[in-house]
Amino acid sequence: MKGAALWIAAALALSAVAFVLGPYQTDIYRKLLLWITLALGYNFLFGISGQVAFSHFTFYGIGAYAIVILIFQAGLPLPLAAAAGVGLCVVLALAVAIPATRLDGFYLALATLAFAQLFVVVLNEGGAVTGGTGGLASYRLPPLFGARLDGPRYTVVIVLLLLATLAVLWRLDRSHFGRACRAVRDNPEAAAAMGIDVRRTRIAAYAITSALAGIAGMVYAFVDNTVNPPIFGLENAFLLLFMVIVGGSGSHAGAIVGAALLYLLPFVLSPLIGHHHALVFGVVMVLVVLFQPRGLVGLADARARRRAAP
Amino acid sequence: MNAPLLRARALTKRFGGLTAVADLDLEVHAGEILGVIGPNGAGKSTTFNMIAGATAPTAGSIDFDGAPIAGRPPHEIAARGIMRTFQHNQPFAGLSLAENVMVGMHTRFSAPLWKLIAGSRAAQRAERDARARAEALLDFVGLAEQRADDVGTLSFGQGRLLEIARGLAGEPRLMLFDEPAAGLTPAECERVAAIIRDIAARGIAVLLIEHDMRFLMALAERVAVLNFGRKIAEGAPAAVRADPAVLAAYLGSPAGDAHA
Ligand SMILES: Nc1ncnc2c1ncn2[C@@H]1O[C@H](COP(=O)(O)OP(=O)(O)OP(=O)(O)O)[C@@H](O)[C@H]1O
Ligand SMILES: [Mg+2]
Numbered sequence: 001m002k003g004a005a006l007w008i009a010a011a012l013a014l015s016a017v018a019f020v021l022g023p024y025q026t027d028i029y030r031k032l033l034l035w036i037t038l039a040l041g042y043n044f045l046f047g048i049s050g051q052v053a054f055s056h057f058t059f060y061g062i063g064a065y066a067i068v069i070l071i072f073q074a075g076l077p078l079p080l081a082a083a084a085g086v087g088l089c090v091v092l093a094l095a096v097a098i099p100a101t102r103l104d105g106f107y108l109a110l111a112t113l114a115f116a117q118l119f120v121v122v123l124n125e126g127g128a129v130t131g132g133t134g135g136l137a138s139y140r141l142p143p144l145f146g147a148r149l150d151g152p153r154y155t156v157v158i159v160l161l162l163l164a165t166l167a168v169l170w171r172l173d174r175s176h177f178g179r180a181c182r183a184v185r186d187n188p189e190a191a192a193a194m195g196i197d198v199r200r201t202r203i204a205a206y207a208i209t210s211a212l213a214g215i216a217g218m219v220y221a222f223v224d225n226t227v228n229p230p231i232f233g234l235e236n237a238f239l240l241l242f243m244v245i246v247g248g249s250g251s252h253a254g255a256i257v258g259a260a261l262l263y264l265l266p267f268v269l270s271p272l273i274g275h276h277h278a279l280v281f282g283v284v285m286v287l288v289v290l291f292q293p294r295g296l297v298g299l300a301d302a303r304a305r306r307r308a309a310p
Numbered sequence: 311m312n313a314p315l316l317r318a319r320a321l322t323k324r325f326g327g328l329t330a331v332a333d334l335d336l337e338v339h340a341g342e343i344l345g346v347i348g349p350n351g352a353g354k355s356t357t358f359n360m361i362a363g364a365t366a367p368t369a370g371s372i373d374f375d376g377a378p379i380a381g382r383p384p385h386e387i388a389a390r391g392i393m394r395t396f397q398h399n400q401p402f403a404g405l406s407l408a409e410n411v412m413v414g415m416h417t418r419f420s421a422p423l424w425k426l427i428a429g430s431r432a433a434q435r436a437e438r439d440a441r442a443r444a445e446a447l448l449d450f451v452g453l454a455e456q457r458a459d460d461v462g463t464l465s466f467g468q469g470r471l472l473e474i475a476r477g478l479a480g481e482p483r484l485m486l487f488d489e490p491a492a493g494l495t496p497a498e499c500e501r502v503a504a505i506i507r508d509i510a511a512r513g514i515a516v517l518l519i520e521h522d523m524r525f526l527m528a529l530a531e532r533v534a535v536l537n538f539g540r541k542i543a544e545g546a547p548a549a550v551r552a553d554p555a556v557l558a559a560y561l562g563s564p565a566g567d568a569h570a
Pocket of ligand 2: 354355356397
């Protein structure tokens with residue numbers, strides 16, 4: 001029960017912040033929460049199940065576009081549109097992962113790169129449905145069960161999204177499924193000999209994390225109240241990868257730290273060095289990969305252990 | 311005599327032009343320790359890999375408990391009750407010792423994903439029980455003191471003991487050991503021998519590959535000798551040791567000459 005209290009305290013604290021921020025900070029805060037949510041899911045896929053895929057941000061886009069199109073063009077009520085959006089993400093994830101995992105892990109990387117590129121092409125060429133290069137705009141979140149969720153209340157929705165995502169991943173990680181994912185990552189041959197269906201485990205991890213990204217995308221759609229193609233290019237897919245690696249892949253805390261650091265860094269650096277912050281990113285990445293493969297969290301662990309040692 | 315638990319018939323594996331295992335017949339009964347011995351490259355590990363599903367036979371059949379398993383995927387064979395250790399330790403480096411052992415119990419968990427996400431009490435209880443069983447298995451193989459260590463810091467012998475605990479965690483009916491004593495200290499050898507005897511006494515069938523005649527002779531009731539993929543002798547350890555074909559194989563002269 002101590003656990004439940006901790007979750008509630010986190011929800012209250014993160015929600016309380018929403019009510020003291022001005023409009024500019026609110027936007028940054030919301031996107032910070034969304035980046036953390038995405039990084040948590042991507043960490044499960046990349047860091048825990050050990051799959052190199054570049055489609056996580058694409059599913060975020062699919063969720064965002066799907067909910068807008070389903071509500072405002074297909075006329076579905078919000079809950080139905082959300083359910084259909086999740087279903088779409090799962091179906092697409094299976095369509096990518098089932099053939100790609102038949103082969104070596106390298107092919108999932110290739111297939112998801114192609115999938116990410118294809119998605120942007122579809123967005124640009126989608127005519128009235130996707131709004132083409134300009135995307136979709138001028139829509140508003142319909143009231144949910146009679147309540148209008150806007151302002152700080154919508155920020156609370158994002159807080160709940162983050163915590164729910166973390167809770168799902170946390171529980172999966174601490175189950176036989178999470179252990180199977182890590183075993184498959186570390187040694188697929190031995191994992192199979194222990195009774196783990198390696199391919200099925202990979203497909204399940206991919207489908208679940210893709211669906212979580214899609215759900216985050218649905219929430220994102222009503223943050224800016226516009227969705228457009230450039231955001232969903234590969235740049236953000238790589239940023240997500242950097243976040244997880246810099247923070248410490250395989251660790252929830254690492255995903256949170258990495259996402260917060262790399263999302264907020266440009267706000268600090270840009271005024272100082274302009275667009276060169278991308279260069280700083282690259283250098284940080286290389287340093288982490290070379291000197292601290294377990295990321296910032298690994299660094300903190302190592303320091304704590306050194307202090308604990310007599 | 312009751313039906314064997316494992317029966318391989320005319321098992322053959324070819325890698326391109328190389329025949330690693332040829333026309334091999336093997337039978338193992340519950341509670342029995344069958345030794346498989348032979349010089350380097352004789353096809354011992356390949357035989358194991360076919361039984362465990364890591365590689366499909368080119369020809370021949372394998373029946374486990376009456377059901378054909380040749381060519382089935384390894385996870386399915388593990389679920390049927392065949393667990394193994396590897397000739398070269400294959401730990402899960404990112405997991406704790408207890409978690410490594412718990413991976414061996416994978417097929418014993420039944421909760422579907424949605425129940426795990428929903429935080430099912432039954433699933434959490436299964437997880438706690440599994441952890442307790444893993445700790446007990448670590449005690450059983452003699453890794454109690456190392457339980458908090460990083461898997462990467464274990465000695466070779468300790469890594470081998472961990473693999474044995476991990477295999478036993480699956481509650482196998484047939485356990486495959488691929489050279490379990492190779493590279494171990496004399497004390498560790500003793501420990502492994504005691505564990506293997508204990509397993510067989512519980513009614514588990516044991517298939518034991520060994521290079522080291524002495525280790526095997528002290529354990530196995532029956533020994534099959536492979537050379538160049540063929541079984542050249544089978545029987546009680548003492549009889550096999552005196553077999554001229556076996557002596558020839560171990561002295562390095564071609565098996566064919568010894569037969570002639
Ligand atoms: N995947 C493979 N591809 C090609 N040849 C292989 C493969 N695996 C094994 N072999 C060959 O098959 C033969 C039998 O190998 P195997 O590993 O079964 O021998 P072994 O009896 O276990 O030997 P050792 O005592 O050295 O472990 C060897 O000649 C080996 O080189
Ligand atoms: Mg071998």
